[in-house]
Amino acid sequence: MDRTESLPAQTLPPGVGATDPGSVLLPGHDVPLGRYTTVRRLLPQRQRRMVGAWCFVDHFGPDDVAERPGMEVPPHPHTGLQTVTWLLDGEILHRDSLGNVQPIRPGQLNVMTSGRGIAHSERSPLVHPPLMHGVQLWVALPDPARAGDPDFAHYAELPAGREGDLDLTVLVGEFGGKRSPAVAHTPLLGVQIEARGPAPATLPLRPDFEYGMLAMSGSAEVDGVALAPGALLYLGVGRTSLTLRAAPGSRLLLLGGAPFEEPLVMWWNFVGRSHEEIAAAREDWMAGRRFGSVADDAAPSLPAPALPTTRLKSRDRSGGVRD
Numbered sequence: 001m002d003r004t005e006s007l008p009a010q011t012l013p014p015g016v017g018a019t020d021p022g023s024v025l026l027p028g029h030d031v032p033l034g035r036y037t038t039v040r041r042l043l044p045q046r047q048r049r050m051v052g053a054w055c056f057v058d059h060f061g062p063d064d065v066a067e068r069p070g071m072e073v074p075p076h077p078h079t080g081l082q083t084v085t086w087l088l089d090g091e092i093l094h095r096d097s098l099g100n101v102q103p104i105r106p107g108q109l110n111v112m113t114s115g116r117g118i119a120h121s122e123r124s125p126l127v128h129p130p131l132m133h134g135v136q137l138w139v140a141l142p143d144p145a146r147a148g149d150p151d152f153a154h155y156a157e158l159p160a161g162r163e164g165d166l167d168l169t170v171l172v173g174e175f176g177g178k179r180s181p182a183v184a185h186t187p188l189l190g191v192q193i194e195a196r197g198p199a200p201a202t203l204p205l206r207p208d209f210e211y212g213m214l215a216m217s218g219s220a221e222v223d224g225v226a227l228a229p230g231a232l233l234y235l236g237v238g239r240t241s242l243t244l245r246a247a248p249g250s251r252l253l254l255l256g257g258a259p260f261e262e263p264l265v266m267w268w269n270f271v272g273r274s275h276e277e278i279a280a281a282r283e284d285w286m287a288g289r290r291f292g293s294v295a296d297d298a299a300p301s302l303p304a305p306a307l308p309t310t311r312l313k314s315r316d317r318s319g320g321v322r323d
Contacts, residue, residue: 065130090129119291211242267312
């Protein structure tokens with residue numbers, strides 16, 4: 001069962017607008033990923049399902065994989081989403097059904113757009129670094145992008161800036177006058193924050209965005225709320241700024257975006273709008289249709305689990321049932 005902790009609602013401190021609903025600390029829960037990796041799943045949870053169009057957040061590591069295979073996720077399908085992969089340590093080899101074979105290393109970004117359907121695998125190379133640490137996120141695609149062609153992009157360099165004692169790397173969207181080359185289909189933001197010193201900093205925010213802050217390493221305090229590694233603090237909407245204190249060397253991920261208003265059905269590796277759409281994607285995957293074959297990966301594909309006996313319901317961004 002998901003575990004969430006609700007914090008007292010903010011009483012409009014500086015930088016918080018009147019529409020702000022208060023902060024929610026989401027500590028996450030452990031989920032096995034493949035045979036050798038366990039991730040902390042931070043979205044979706046019962047009390048908070050999305051931050052903007054970010055609909056899925058997994059944080060993994062830091063794990064010692066010096067004597068282990070590391071990540072081993074065989075071919076599997078996706079629809080209706082983008083995967084966004086960011087590493088702090090280690091190396092992962094991405095292969096997909098478009099023919100891409102692309103390693104990703106720290107400081108680089110992989111963005112895979114499933115559109116109507118794509119398949120991929122993610123594995124640590126046979127010879128790999130001793131540590132593995134990173135995040136994988138999903139972005140829900142709006143109409144009509146979710147029915148479009150699949151795509152994959154690798155970004156070896158990303159724009160960087162500095163705010164006081166904080167080094168900022170813009171993964172997605174625009175922040176501090178820097179814009180990422182990554183394609184987003186809704187107003188979206190992803191920024192890595194690395195503390196170089198102990199001084200607090202005030203970061204500007206857009207009041208029309210909702211935000212969440214993920215602690216990946218070290219320790220931090222966000223608007224007075226302590227944040228430990230592997231936890232996500234949902235910050236709501238209406239804020240114009242936030243105050244951040246972090247121990248030197250700490251790394252955090254600021255996620256944001258315009259609230260995503262289209263209801264979603266999320267099941268297994270598919271994001272859709274109805275039970276019938278998800279069932280059709282599952283049937284196509286199991287029948288070898290639509291998704292293609294993953295390049296240079298002869299391992300057996302992951303079979304889809306059985307659909308639940310009850311009808312899948314579409315939910316809004318706060319978790320409310322829409323049908």
